[in-house]
Amino acid sequence: MKPYIQKQMQAFQEQNRNRGRLLISCPDQPGIVATVSRFLFEYNANIIESSQYSTNPEGGTFFMRVEFECPGLSKKAKEIEQAFEEIAEQFSMKWKLSYVHDLKRTAIFVSKELHCLLELLWEWQSGGLLTDIALIVSNHEDARETAESFGIPFCHVPANKENRAEAEAQQLRLLEEYKIDVIILARYMQILTPNFVAAHPNRIINIHHSFLPAFIGARPYERAHERGVKLIGATSHYVTNDLDEGPIIEQGVERVRHHHNVEALKKIGRSIERSVLARAVKWHLEDRVIVDRNKTIVF
Amino acid sequence: MKPYIQKQMQAFQEQNRNRGRLLISCPDQPGIVATVSRFLFEYNANIIESSQYSTNPEGGTFFMRVEFECPGLSKKAKEIEQAFEEIAEQFSMKWKLSYVHDLKRTAIFVSKELHCLLELLWEWQSGGLLTDIALIVSNHEDARETAESFGIPFCHVPANKENRAEAEAQQLRLLEEYKIDVIILARYMQILTPNFVAAHPNRIINIHHSFLPAFIGARPYERAHERGVKLIGATSHYVTNDLDEGPIIEQGVERVRHHHNVEALKKIGRSIERSVLARAVKWHLEDRVIVDRNKTIVF
Amino acid sequence: MKPYIQKQMQAFQEQNRNRGRLLISCPDQPGIVATVSRFLFEYNANIIESSQYSTNPEGGTFFMRVEFECPGLSKKAKEIEQAFEEIAEQFSMKWKLSYVHDLKRTAIFVSKELHCLLELLWEWQSGGLLTDIALIVSNHEDARETAESFGIPFCHVPANKENRAEAEAQQLRLLEEYKIDVIILARYMQILTPNFVAAHPNRIINIHHSFLPAFIGARPYERAHERGVKLIGATSHYVTNDLDEGPIIEQGVERVRHHHNVEALKKIGRSIERSVLARAVKWHLEDRVIVDRNKTIVF
Amino acid sequence: MKPYIQKQMQAFQEQNRNRGRLLISCPDQPGIVATVSRFLFEYNANIIESSQYSTNPEGGTFFMRVEFECPGLSKKAKEIEQAFEEIAEQFSMKWKLSYVHDLKRTAIFVSKELHCLLELLWEWQSGGLLTDIALIVSNHEDARETAESFGIPFCHVPANKENRAEAEAQQLRLLEEYKIDVIILARYMQILTPNFVAAHPNRIINIHHSFLPAFIGARPYERAHERGVKLIGATSHYVTNDLDEGPIIEQGVERVRHHHNVEALKKIGRSIERSVLARAVKWHLEDRVIVDRNKTIVF
Structure with missing residues (x-):
């Protein structure tokens, strides 16, 4: 890779070492946003961008994407994922947590x-x-x-x-x-x-x-x-x-x-x-x- | 029809009593534009807008639209159409002459x-x-x-x-x-x-x-x-x-x-x-x- | 007003009698989304659409719009507004709650x-x-x-x-x-x-x-x-x-x-x-x- | 220059050795199109694309661009330019004839x-x-x-x-x-x-x-x-x-x-x-x- 592209990528990774993205889909029901945002707040995460969509508020599928900044994210990653598993089960979620510094x-x-x-x-x-x-x-x-x-x-x-x-x-x-x-x-x-x-x-x-x-x-x-x-x-x-x-x-x-x-x-x-x-x-x-x-x- | 629309249409017709549009399609060959524009010039017509297109300059079909202003158009219409028939035959044209004041x-x-x-x-x-x-x-x-x-x-x-x-x-x-x-x-x-x-x-x-x-x-x-x-x-x-x-x-x-x-x-x-x-x-x-x-x- | 427009408006009002929209702006800090969504959940409100934006996650201004469906909204309106006042004070919010059936x-x-x-x-x-x-x-x-x-x-x-x-x-x-x-x-x-x-x-x-x-x-x-x-x-x-x-x-x-x-x-x-x-x-x-x-x- | 770009340019020049473009501006009056197209026809030029515009058919400025294919163009170029000068004077034209193979x-x-x-x-x-x-x-x-x-x-x-x-x-x-x-x-x-x-x-x-x-x-x-x-x-x-x-x-x-x-x-x-x-x-x-x-x- 050209050195300056490598350098640019490293700078980006450095800037985003605490940046995560949570993608969720599950059956719609009240309380999803409250639960997810409470969860992130408990890990000191600040929500940067949040989007959601429901195919139908009554009985449809709910989709959500949250981008957040969480101090010390890489160290807590495993713990966060384990803890979130409980919520995921409660709401029958399919979910994925991406770490922005971890380039695809x-x-x-x-x-x-x-x-x-x-x-x-x-x-x-x-x-x-x-x-x-x-x-x-x-x-x-x-x-x-x-x-x-x-x-x-x-x-x-x-x-x-x-x-x-x-x-x-x-x-x-x-x-x-x-x-x-x-x-x-x-x-x-x-x-x-x-x-x-x-x-x-x-x-x-x-x-x-x-x-x-x-x-x-x-x-x-x-x-x-x-x-x-x-x-x-x-x-x-x-x-x-x-x-x-x-x-x-x-x-x-x-x-x-x-x-x-x-x-x-x-x-x-x-x-x-x-x-x-x-x-x-x-x-x-x-x-x-x-x-x-x-x-x-x-x- | 509402009176003011009628009035508006009449004003338009009045403004365009000398305005004509010639549409042509024929096999492409040199000399079409020269012949058509010469023809219009001989009837004192001033070309206002002219567009043309050929599917292929060698053996394709040629299309042309000319909008022109011709003093006394309505009186000369029959004469112009008869005279143009000769050109149309020479170039095997399909053609149509529209009179703008003659609303569709x-x-x-x-x-x-x-x-x-x-x-x-x-x-x-x-x-x-x-x-x-x-x-x-x-x-x-x-x-x-x-x-x-x-x-x-x-x-x-x-x-x-x-x-x-x-x-x-x-x-x-x-x-x-x-x-x-x-x-x-x-x-x-x-x-x-x-x-x-x-x-x-x-x-x-x-x-x-x-x-x-x-x-x-x-x-x-x-x-x-x-x-x-x-x-x-x-x-x-x-x-x-x-x-x-x-x-x-x-x-x-x-x-x-x-x-x-x-x-x-x-x-x-x-x-x-x-x-x-x-x-x-x-x-x-x-x-x-x-x-x-x-x-x-x-x- | 034309009767069919009136009818159409009444149907819309009927459909939206439980629909509210909450608009917020306040200094950004962690926990806002968690607090607001928890609040709505406690009133049995289902979030239909939620958008947010921060001019700067560190020290900027945070803006949020939440559209929600809340059974019995009109009866609870006063209670909700009073209860929310406490959150608003905590986060120094400017806020407005609109009732969709209440046409502007x-x-x-x-x-x-x-x-x-x-x-x-x-x-x-x-x-x-x-x-x-x-x-x-x-x-x-x-x-x-x-x-x-x-x-x-x-x-x-x-x-x-x-x-x-x-x-x-x-x-x-x-x-x-x-x-x-x-x-x-x-x-x-x-x-x-x-x-x-x-x-x-x-x-x-x-x-x-x-x-x-x-x-x-x-x-x-x-x-x-x-x-x-x-x-x-x-x-x-x-x-x-x-x-x-x-x-x-x-x-x-x-x-x-x-x-x-x-x-x-x-x-x-x-x-x-x-x-x-x-x-x-x-x-x-x-x-x-x-x-x-x-x-x-x-x- | 990269060899394949050079080759591509040469192929383009070869294909366009007979292609010319005439740009004209002059006071509007009847007969311009007829005269210009007749002129090109006399040099066996086939008009490929022609566009025109007049700021005002009565006393405005007329603009025209004609792209044409003329067998043996490069040999006749000087002759054509000299001959066109006469027309240009008659209509007080500013004009330019470009040769497409002559890349800018x-x-x-x-x-x-x-x-x-x-x-x-x-x-x-x-x-x-x-x-x-x-x-x-x-x-x-x-x-x-x-x-x-x-x-x-x-x-x-x-x-x-x-x-x-x-x-x-x-x-x-x-x-x-x-x-x-x-x-x-x-x-x-x-x-x-x-x-x-x-x-x-x-x-x-x-x-x-x-x-x-x-x-x-x-x-x-x-x-x-x-x-x-x-x-x-x-x-x-x-x-x-x-x-x-x-x-x-x-x-x-x-x-x-x-x-x-x-x-x-x-x-x-x-x-x-x-x-x-x-x-x-x-x-x-x-x-x-x-x-x-x-x-x-x-x-």
Whole structure:
């Protein structure tokens, strides 16, 4: 990694050594917020940001995200988690406590088109994406120079329809070896097998180059041009085993006109893809996204 | 019609008695612009606005819209049209010459939801839609009061699956009686038969409450909610006999979030529908839209 | 008031008879959320929506809005308010508890241009603005017909530079007589005196027809045209005694091009003004806006 | 220059060896379009795109941009220019004929913040900006590594209030030596003297980090934060000797909320600056911008 990015990441970790994020989902009932905020107060935590949402106050599901500052957090972490388990049981909560200084480790998968990769690297080096980009994987060599100029390990794993099993086995070994938490498909043009996807639930983020559910599948810009739409878009979503049907994190569109040919749509589209994917990744890294069946709550 | 709207329309007609619009489409070749602009110059016409587009300069289709000011236009109209026929033959043109003072006559079809109708009436009374709204047709009584407050004839034509043939026969008689040029389906919730549609090619404008081609057909907001999209939209298009597949004139979207339920999506959607339909209608009335197979050129 | 609007308002009040909103601002310190949510829980209130913001977790100001459902709220109201006073003192809070069924009473001030008034009335009748529009005041007669068609009392108070004191005295009497909570200046083209403004702190909402702080003062569209900007906008803000300097609630813009003359800018601008003002009013009515010196927190 | 960018540029030049662009401004009168299009037709030119605008058809100024394909253009260039001179005199035209294969030579001036430079280089390498970036000039060393990685000459010219005359003399020598046509101030934080500006009329493009005319001058994000605006923006304009008052080419905005501090505004702002500057530069390079006093026509 470039020394100044490393330095920047360390400064961020230092600043956030007492910063935690609590994500909760459970059946809605009165008293959840009171109980959780009392719990945090007892550990001297100051709530910095708190968001909540209920699908239905009567019998629905309740979601909550609390970001807090807690002096001596790292030392108390184990104790806090154990103590919270009791509350979680009482309210039948699914929950997760994240420690902000504990950066998620990211792998970016890419093929030949580099615009999404470049946007992520750029946001990363300017401090907008707080993660440890530990690995870049590609079925082509095009991204090697870029990866290496950022000091990020680059692994060329040839992948195509014929060698899918073998390629994925190698990729899974790499993900394990590099202890990867998040996989970003930055215009990675290979389909992943159910096996691979199941191993990383809600941890693979894809960018699809259309405004889903319009133009699911291949050649969306060509099909948008044929249909004569007046807006084109891009969609970032978690990958599931239903093609382009995973929970949507973010979408964006731009206006187009009759004179834009397919090439022009692709150029405009690349700009949408870049910003939509960067926002979705940022929100994921900041623990702002909760998946509820096939949908996302974005706090 | 309210007297002040009538007065406003007359003033507009007076101001535009020498204003014409020429729409052309033909196989592309050099010399079209030179020939057309020379032709207009010979009739002392001053070009006010001119737009053109070619699908492909080598062997494609060429489209052109010229708006011009020509002293004594109404007297010369016949002569100009006859003279232009020669050029049209030479270049194998489809063409149309519109006289701006000759306002198109519009019928608005509506069911129970009045927001699109109200937007159109409002734009109309504030001078944004230059047309003669000659008739409002509905399969319900909800719009009667509004229509009558604007002094526009209101015709209640009960229409449902059972009496479609009979209802359409009555509607066709009305359209003929009122000499209607443009039909606007402002959330008219009945399907039109192929017979009705074929009688008005590229003259029926619909608003569909989704960002087509996503959510074709019924209940788009419900389906958008189920899918968890982050943007919802509306599409205005010419009606053809393929449901929601006609040439798109205009689209719009708005951002939504996880906490918006179906009711909230509908409310946001109504605002998009209003503005998208109003823009599409405005462009049609200003002769800005040329249909090329299943797509539109909007100048 | 039109009977169906009245009916709609009553239904809303009935649905929300147990709905409250608590707005708080105080110096930030740990334990506020815990204390407030515990308090609500003890009164069996279920938190429906909760938002908070701190200008600085260390020594800044903390703002909070909680919307809750509390069985038997109206009966317990007095008791709750008294009990909360103790917490408020402990944390040095400024606070307000609103009862949703207790609709705010609104007066709309308007001059000759009616587009903002019409947008508000429309949103109101379609259930988007939950308030009792009790009065329309104007220095002209143009809005009378509209006001009366909605069954809203209309008061013509001639106002100009000469008779300002007298006119305002009459307006103040009307506001008192009709027990007005919120005053909306929907393109009301008269300046209010410091006396009038001081009597309604953060309760007068204005729409200014520019993207403030650009083009403060008169003739903003003319000046935008002279400057050749590529976007025009509108700003809704609370009125203070510094012209166009009050706390901004909402802003919007639209793209314009070189061919748009002043008249076209005004037309585009009217559409922005309508939607920006409607959003600002909606947020105010839903108790989403907290004023902090010359700025707003919008939850 | 990186070999593949060079190759890409050469391919573009080869494809466009017969492509010309004619820009015209003159007093409006009938017959201009007819004469110009006839002229082009006589040289076998096929019009690819044509735009026009008149400030007022009666006595205003007429502007026109025609892009055309003319077989053997480079050989006929001199002849065409001489022949057109006659038409230009007849209509009192200011005009310019650009040859697309003849790429403009660009210098980018930058200080310490590199986001605008990076966006331009990226658009350039992906084929979105067709120009020869011949030189990067900076008063700091921060951009050197980036410049050199793209194979672009980098010149460090220390510049500050004290040595302005000397620094500009050196810069002017460099601009001459590298035959620069366009100067882009990509967040170059030094003020240019009237002397420097006068030497490059309508050829210096700046990006200002506010939505002009709001927040002219220094520290716009700080002032936007103090004022509590709900949208922030950026403006790209030609540099004149009135600070931030030059003709605006393009503007953009993004929504912000109360919780965004100055640092967050800057981050959002950088993204707006990037895209606004890139669009303005692209339009300038494609000869789409005509300056009319303090305003631009963008075709």
